[in-house]
Amino acid sequence: MARTANLPPTSPTPRVQVRRLIAGFSAVFGLACLVILAALFNIAGTLDQQERQRSAFHANQALEQRLLASRQFLSSYAVWDAAFEHLAGQADWQWAYEQKNIGESLYSASGYEGVFVLENERTTYALFKGQPSQASASTYIDAPLQPIIDQARAAAIPREQITRFVLFNGWPAVLSAAAVRPDREVTDSDVAHAPVMLFVDQLTEDKLAVLGSGAGLTGMHVEKDQTKAHDHLRIELGDTGYHLAWSSPLPGRQMLRAVLPALAAALLILGLIMLYLFHHALRSSRAMGMTLTHLQQSNQALEASEQRFRAVAESASDWIWETDREQRLTYLSQRFANVTGYSVDDWLGHPLNQLLACDTTPLSPWLDALGTADPQQLANLRCSYRDQNGQNRYCRISARAIFHHGDPMGYRGTASDITDEVDAHARIQHLSLHDPLTGLANRNKLARHLEQALLRGSDSPPLTLLLLDLDNFKPINDSLGHGAGDAVLQEVATRLRDTTREGDLVARLGGDEFVLVLNGMDNRNEVDRFCARLIGLLQQPIDFDSQHLHIGASVGVAQTRTQGFDAGELIRCADIALYQAKADGKGTWRYFAAEMNQQIQYRRQLENDLRRALRNQEFELHYQPRYRLSDLRIVAVEALLRWQHPQEGLLGPDTFIPLAEQSDIIVALGRWVLREACHTAHDWPADIVVSVNLSPAQFLRSDVVADVREILLETAFPAQRLELEITENVMLNDIEGALGTMLSLKELGVRLNMDDFGTGYSSLGYLRTYPFDSIKIDKRFISGLGSNSGSDRAVVQAIISLGEAMGLTVTAEGVESEQQLKALEKDRCHEVQGYYLSRPLDGPGVEALLHHTPQITARPL
The missing domain is CATH 3.30.450.20 (PAS domain)
Structure with a gap:
């Protein structure tokens, strides 16, 4: 008691002091743990938030780039003179789909599930997954179309396009729309009723996988708006009721999973040690010292924790x-x-x-x-x-x-x-200005290049523009497939690049059409040498799959010196000159001349008249008899086409057949001739053969065997009474294909006659290879029989002897004098035909000749 009384009344005992120290240290320790945990979770949350912002940024960028690429791609088709010409009003399916200007490759190569052309809400042209469709655009697109059409037309003058998200067949898609307009300055009235082109890019799983991969994201997909996935970020896809979602990595959570177990273990061990120390601290001051030692150990543990935080920072992606x-x-x-x-x-x-x-x-x-x-x-x-x-x-x-x-x-x-x-952005920019197949400049880059080159008008350096179109490319593409066609286009692009200089531009307009812009080249002699060298280079064979493919090229030339400094006018003039080069026999080049405009307009008017004539039944057949020379009896008649033109009167085939052969008109016209000839000759005597000429263009552009079979069945005309006259050009275009076609025709039972024999390069070889029944001696050799030309007589005798040796009937056409007829009789020719014997007659005239007059109708020898 005395000792207690001697202590200061307010002085705590050592035990109390230790308890206070323990309590204070425990509070500090607990607070430190809370601070550490709070900092850790804050860092984790910051990392997760940054990663979410980064992935959202990249997703938005990727989506915006796809929309931009779609608009730019659509612009190259919508701002196009040819597209405006062929799609305004009634869409030209032949130009758009058959000639592959707006065709199947938009789906197979560019991935557009839907391609539509609309005039107001009327669908004039539709492709669904690359195939023609008769359904309207509203059948597939779940969105009002008139507002889209109005916005596209409003954006036409500044050459802009619009994009929006729509439902396409019930699934989200990117719709790009642009008014189809010419590649020149236009006004509001020009585009007020312009057709509108729609490209629909459906957001399929494969496309989203590529889009996500390019943006460095995973699990990109489309979800309904009611889906609530906490681990997915999302971008609303307009008013479609869907959103774009993807999986975002959470580095903060990964850090917590890595650090928390180690930190909890450290804190647990530290807590146990502290409990042990605190327990002994209550017994002695020595235990208090031990507690201080363990506090130092706890500081080391905290330093280790900081090192772990540092390791987490080092492992971050940035x-x-x-x-x-x-x-x-x-x-x-x-x-x-x-x-x-x-x-x-x-x-x-x-x-x-x-x-x-x-x-x-x-x-x-x-x-x-x-x-x-x-x-x-x-x-x-x-x-x-x-x-x-x-x-x-x-x-x-x-x-x-x-x-x-x-x-x-x-x-x-x-x-x-x-x-x-x-x-990725650079690649998108490159694709917007370059053709993906050949790597050449596309229409966009061509337009920019010409705009820069012609910016100063007459002060600009002289410029020559060559518009080049490949000859004989379509048969390669049709017979060997698009793989061969693509290989040819790529090789042509390489040769064009090798031919031009560094300051020149080579562009591909589409299909097999290319443009060369030659800077500073204005002298005609220099341009002529360049064109000759260029055409010669393109005529060299192209190797593909162990085959030698042969093409050619026709070139139209326009120059700023004569045609001015407007880019659109230069291309138009070069196009007209190219048209003239093709009309002059292909494999050549032509400079634009003012008179070509009138010729082109006349040819185009004539082509329109041809189409009208088919619809209005303005064509008619005349028939020229063919006589057996031994008794001058009629054994066959040749069907000859005439056109009763409303303004120009009766026109012969030389006036319009070459033009028809340059387009698809020849197919319909050839079928009409064959059907009309078989129908007219059906009731003629059973021993009379009707002979019909087949154009080489029909072999290339139609199934001749199917056409002949169908018409024979339709008219009930005996196949053995039908003779088809074929020129050597058919074999020159496609040797193996022509042989297969002729063998199939022979299986139908028809006769085959080689027309204009003796004028080709390998006629003898063709006679040995192809199943001909007869040959016709070209009239140029027959006309020489009336003169003193011994060479023509020798050729005729050789052809007749060759025909006899090979078991073929030999016919001489163009017999116009008694002297020629006597010479042919002397040389034992089999059959003759010409004005001396009979001019071509209309249907009633030849029928009267066959039924009501004696068979011996020619002048007596």
Whole structure:
């Protein structure tokens, strides 16, 4: 009691002091744990949020780039003189689909499930997955079309397009729309009723997988709006009721899963140690000392935890940097070495602007401005640098100033590698200006190039524009497939690039049509030499799949010196000159001349008249008898086509057949001739053969065997009474295909006659290979029989002897005198035909000749 009384009444006992110390330390420890956990979860949340923002940015960028690419791709089809000419009003399916100007490749190569042309809400042209469709666009598209049409027309004058999200067959898709307009300046009235072209790009799983891969995202897909997936980010797809979603990695959660177990274990061990120390601290002061020792151990554990946090930072996808006040690097995370290939020590102490550069904003002033800005402001800038291998790379840096007592002490931030994103954008830009098959410039780049080259008008350097179209390309594409056609186009592109100079431009307009822009070349002799060399180069064989493919080229030439400095006018003039080159026999070049306009207009008017004539039954057949020379009896008649033109009167075939052969008219016209001849000759004597000429163009553009079979069945005409006259050009175009066709015709029972024999290159070889029944001696040799030309007589005798040796009937056409007839009789020719014996007669006339007059109708010898 005495000792107790001697103690100060307010002095706590050592046990109480220890308890107070334990309580205070426990509170501090618990608070430290809470602070550590709070900081850890804050870092994790920040990392997750940054990753979500990054992935959302890339997803939006990828989607915007796809919309931009779709608009630019559509522009090359909508702003096009030929498209406006063939799609305004009633769409020209032959030009659009058959000639593949707006055809199946838009689906197979470019991925557009729907292609439509609308005039108001009337669908004039529709492709569904590359195939023609009779359904209207509203059948597939679940959206009002008239507002889209109005917006597209409103955007036509500035050459713009619109895009929006719609439902296509019940699934989200990107719809791009543009008014079809000519490639020249237009007014509101020009486009007020212009047709509108729609391209529909359905967001399928495969496309989204490619889109996500290009943006560095995974699991990109389309969901209904009611779906609530917390681990997916989303972009609303307009008013479709769907949204675009993808999976975003959560580095913060990954960090928590990596750190929390280790941290919890450390805290648990530390807590047990503290409990043990606290227990003994109550017994002795020595235990208090031990507690202090264990507190030091706990500090070491905290340092280990900081090292773990540092390891997490080093494993992040971005690399972290820090500089001092002079912008010298003081810290770089290990990720820097993994991305750039440099060692961290190589760059510590060096200015940041020696590593990174920015073309638009100097880096040093940009960082200095952060020192006077809001301390919480986080700025971003795109920079470039070269890695250890010398490759140029791009990154987006974020930076924030480091303040101490209100003064900037340095800068800290992260750098995200965006090289793939920049490369993807560059590829999109390249595709918008280049043809994807050949790599040549497309219509967009051609237009830009001409706009720049012609900007100063008459002060611009002279320019020559060559419009080139391949000859004999369609048979290759049709017979060997698109693979062969693509290989030919790629080889042609290579040869054109090799032929031109560095300052020239080579562009592909589409199909097999190319444009060469020659800068500074204005002299005609120089242009002539270039065209001759170019055509000769393209006529050299192209190797494909162990075959030698042969094409040619026709060229139209326009020059600024004579045609002016308007790009559209230059192309139009070159197109007219190309048309003239093809009409003059192909494989040549022609300069534009003013009179060509009138010729082209006349030919186009004649072509329109031909189509009208087919509809209005303006054609008629005349028939020229063919006589057996031994008794001058009629054994056959040849059907000859005539056109009863409303203004120009009766026209012979030489006036319009060549024009018909340059288009699809020849197919319909050939079928009409065959059907009319079989129908008319059905009731003639059973021993009379009717002979019908087949154009080489029919072999290329139609199924001749199917046509003949159908018409024989339709008219009930005996096949053995039908003779088809075929020229050597048929064999020249496609040797194997022509042989198969002729064998099939022979199986039908018809006769085959080689027309104009003796004028070709390999007629004897053809007679041995092809199943001909007869041959016709060309009338040029017959006309020489009336003169003193011994060579023509020798040729005729040789042909007759050859025919007899091969068991063929030989017919001489163009017999116009008694002298010629006597010479042929002497040479034992089998059959004769010509004006001396009978002129061509109309149907009633030849029928009267066959039924009501004696068979011996020719003049007596």
